[in-house]
Amino acid sequence: MAQGASWSGQPSIKGSTESARMALLTASLIGVSFTWGVEMTYCTPYLLQLGLTKSRVSLVWIAGPLSGLIMQPVVGIIADRSTSRWGRRRPFMVVGTAIVSVSLLVLGWTKEIVSVFVSDPETRKSVTIGLAVLSIYAVDFAINAVQASCRSLVVDTLPIQKQGLGSAWAARMGAMASIIGYAAGATKLNSIFGNTLGDTQFKQLTVIAALALPLAVGITSWAVTERVLISTGKEEEGSNGAIKMLTHIFRTATHLPNRIAAICWIQFWAWIGYFPLMFYSTTWIGEIYLRYDAPAEAKQSQDTLGQIGRVGSMCLIISSLINFASSIMLPWFVISPEDEKRDFTPRPLASLAPLVVGADKRRPTLLTAWTVSHLVFAGSMLMAPLVSSVRFATVLIAICAVPGAIAGWAPFTFIGIEINRLGSTSNGHAYRRLSTDSLELEASTLHLNHRTDDSHSSTGELSGIYLGILNLFTTLPQFVGTFISWIVFSILEPGKSPELAKEAHPDEHHSTDGPNAIAVCFFIGALSVIVASYATNRLKYIR
Template identity: 65%
Template sequence: MPAISQWTGSPSIKGSSESMRMAFLTTCLIGIQFTWGTEMTYCTPYLLALGLTKSKISLVWIAGPLSGLIMQPIVGVIADHSKSRWGRRRPFMIGGTIAVSACLLVLGWTREIVEAVLGKSGMEGEDMEHREMVKSATIGLAVLSIYGIDFAINAVQGSCRSLIVDTLPTPKQQAGSSWASRMVAVGQLIGYAAGALDLGKIFGGWLGDTQFKQLTAVAAMTLCLTVGITCWAVSERVLISDGMEEGEKIGAVETLTKILRTATNLPRGIAAICVVQFWAWIGWFPFLFYSTTWVGEIYLRYDAPAEVKNSPDMLAQVGRIGSLSLIAFSIITFLMSVLLPWVVKAPEDETRSFTPRPPKSIASFVIEFEKYKPSLLTAWIASHCVFAGSMILAPFVHSLRAATIIVAICGISWAISCWAPFTFMGIEINRLSPSNDTSYHNLTRDSIELEVPSPVLRLQHGPDELNTSHNGTAEGSGIYLGILNLYTTLPQFVGTFISWIVFSLLEPGKSPELAKEAHPDEHHSTDGPNAIAVCLFIGALSAGAAAMATRRLRHFHS
C-alpha cells in the first residue's frame, strides 16, 4: 500500500517585502561563506608557517571533499525524515553552527591549547625533543580543527540550501538561487575585507593577539548571527508522519542504501547537472583553496621589497595581499549576482505560454531587449569559458597586478556557478511532480509567503518514492542536494591528487617564497614554475570539459 506523508503548518518567511524575505531566507549563507573564506584565505599559509610542506597540505584539504561526501547526503536523508517541531532543516543548522564555532576558536588558539596541556617550549638545547613534540601536537590539533570545521559546516550548508528549495515554489527557484549567490558574494567580500584589514588595530587584544585568532573569532560570531537570523525569520512545515510504520527508524545501513540507490538512479536532468558540477569543481578546487597563497607568492617572488621578504610576520603579509585580490573577486561576484538576473532569461521564462505586457511607453524597448537576453544555460556555458580562459594564463603571470586581474575576472564565473546549478536543481526537483507543486503553493503577486489549504497536508507516495520529492513539494530536496554535493566533492579528491603530484614534483620542500631556512635536501629555488599556477592551469582544462557537459543540458531545458 502506498505510503502517506502528513504535514502540518505552512512554509513562511518574515518580512514586509519579497526582497526582505529573500534576504532573510539566504542570510545564513553570508556566515557560511565567511567561514569558508577564512579557511581558504589563511589556513594554507598558516599551515605553511607551522612547517607543513605543500604536498602534505594538499592532503590536509581532503577534509573538504571528504566531509562533503559524508555529511551532506547523510544529513540530507536524516533531515528529510525529521519530525522536529522546529522543522527539518533548522535544528541541523543550529547544531552545526555551534560545532563550527567551537572548532574555529580551537583553530585560532591551537598553540595555546597545546602548550596548556604539554607545557611551553623551552629555548635550551635539551628541550629540543619537547619543542618538536609541541610543534607536532600543534600541527595535529590544527589539522583536526580544520576537519571539524569542514564536517560541521557541510551539515549547515546542506541544510541552508535545502531550506531554500523547501520554502520556495518553482517560479521563485531562480530568484532564490540568485539571492543565495548575492549572499555568498557578500560573505566573501566581508571575509576577505576582514582578512585584508589590520584587525589588531580595530579590536586591540580583545579577540586575541594575532590576526589569525581575531579572524577566527569574527568568523564564529558572524556565522552564529547570520544563521540565527535565518532560523528566526523562516518557518518550516512540520513532518508529522513519513509513512513509515510506528517505531520504525532509518538506521545507518538504510541511510547509506537510500543514498546509494538514489545516486545510481537519478532522473536524467539531475544527473546531467551533477556531471557538469563534477568537471567544474575539478577547476574550482585549486582556485578556491590556493589562489590567495598564489597571489601572495607572486607578490613575494616578483614585486615585494626586501623589507617585506624579511618581515617576521610573512603569514600576515601573504594573507593581506591575497585578501586584497579576493576582495576584487568578491566585488565582481556581487555585482554580477545583482546584475545578471536582470539580463539572463530565467528557465521558466523560456517555456511559459504567455508573454507579460510591459507599459506602452517602454514596450518596444523591452520586447527588443527580451529577444537578445541569453538563457541561464548559455550564461553558465560562458562562465566556464571565462574561468578556463583566465586560469590558462596563470603560469605566465609575473606581477601582482596581473594576478589580481585574473582572480577578479573569475568573479564573473563564480557568481553564475553559485546560482545556475541550484536553480536548475530546484526546478528539476519540483518538476518531478505531475502536479508541479500547485496543490499547496499559493504565491501572491507581492509575497512569497506560502500557505496550505488545510492544517494537515497528506501526500501520497509509491513504495519506492518515499521522501524523494516526486510529489513536487521538494520533500526530498535534502537527499538530491546532498547528491549534488557528492558531485561537488568527488572532483576535489581528483584535484587534491593532482595538486599533490604537482607539488611533489615542482616544490617537494617548503614553499620557496615562504621558506625562511634552507635545507640541502629541499627545493627552495624560485626560478622554476609556480606549482599552484600549474594546478590552476590544469583546472582550466577541466573547466573546458564542464562547458561541453553544460551544452548537453539543452536536451533537458530546450
C-alpha cells in the same frame, strides 16, 4: 518520501516585502560563506607556516571533499525524515553552527592550547600541526552540515516559480559575505580591536567568524517557520537504519533522473577546476607578491602569514565585488528557466517597444550563460602559469568572479526546478507552472501554499537527498583535484614553503625559482572546466 507522509503547518517567512523575506531566508548563508572565506584565505598559508609541505597541505584539504561526501547526503537524508517539532533543517543548522564556532576558536589558539600540555619544542610542533589539522576537519564536517541544511531550507520553503529567485539570493548573500570577509582580511584588525580578539590577524578573524555564523544562522532560524513532518508513512527499522540510509543514497545516486544526472556531471567536471582556485588563490597571490612585487623589507617580515593574507584579501575583495554585482545584475540580463516559456507578452510603451523587444530577444538563457561562463573561467586559468605580477593575477581572478556568480546560481536553480517537478509528478500529476496565487501574504508573513496530506506539494520533500547527491558530484572532483595538486606539488615544490616556513624552520632554505606549482594546478583544472562547458551545452537536449 512515501505517499503516506503527513505534515503539520505551512512554511512561512517573516518580512513585509519579497526582498526582505528572501534576505531573511538566505541570511544564514552569509555566515557559512564568511566561515569558508576565512578558512580558504588563511588555513593554507597557516599550515605552511607551521611547517607542512605543500604536498602534505594538499592532502589535508581532502577534509573538504571528504566532509562534503559524507555529511551533506547523510545529513540531507536524516533531515528529510526528521519529525522534530522545530522542523527538518533548523536543528542541524544550530547544532552544526555550535561545533563550527568552537572548532574555529581551537584553530586560532592551537599553539597556545598545545603549549599548556606539551613542553618539548619538537613534540609541540608536531602536536600543534595535528591539532590544527583536526580543527580544520571539524570545521569542514560541521560547516558542510550547516550548508546542506541552509540550501535545503531554501528549496523546502519556496514554491517552484520562486526557486530561481531563491538561488539568486543565496548567491548574492554568499558574495556579500565574501566581500565582508576579504575586507576584514585586508584590514589590520589589531589597529581596530587591539589585542582584545587575539594578538594576530588570524586569531581575530577566527573569533569574528565564530560570532558571525551563529548570528546569521540565528536570523534565518528566527525568520523561517518550517512545516513539520509528522510521519514518513512507513516504519523505520532502527537496527538497520544506517545501512538503509547508505543503501538509499547509493541507489538514488545511481538511478538519478536524466536531467538531474546531467546537472550533477556538469558539477563534477567544473569543480575539478574550481577547487584549486578556491583553496589556493590567496597563497598563490601571496607567493606572486613575494616573488615579484614585494620590497626587500616585506620579505623579512615576521608576520608573513598576515601579510600574505592581507595582499590576497585585497585582490579577492575586487573579485568579490564583481561576484556580488554579477549576482544582482545577471538575473536582469539572463532568462531564468521558469521565464523561458512565459504565458504573457510584455507590453512596453510604444516608443520603447522596439528597444525593449530587441533587447529581450538577445537575452541569453541561464543555460547559455552557464555554458559560456565555463569557457570564460577556463580561458582565464589557462593563462595562470604566465603570471608574474600581482596585478595580472588580480585581473585573472576578477574575470573568474562572473563565472563564480553563475556557478552559485545556475546549478541550484536547475536542480530545485527538477526536484519540485518530480514532486509534482510523483502521483501522476503533470508538472505545471504555479500561479502567483500560491503565495498568501498575511500579517506581513509569507505563507507558501503547500499540501499537508500528500507528497505532491509545491516543494520537493526529497530536496535533502537530491541536494546531497549534487554535493557528492561537487566533492568527488575535489578528490581528483587534491590528487592532481599532490602530484604537481611533489614534483615542482617538494620542500617546505620558503616564504612561510621561516618561523617553524628558520635554518631551512628552499629556492623560489621555477614554475609556480599552484598556477600549474589552475591550468590543469581549466582543461576540465572546458569539458563542463560541453556537458552544460548538452543539457538542453536532455529530457
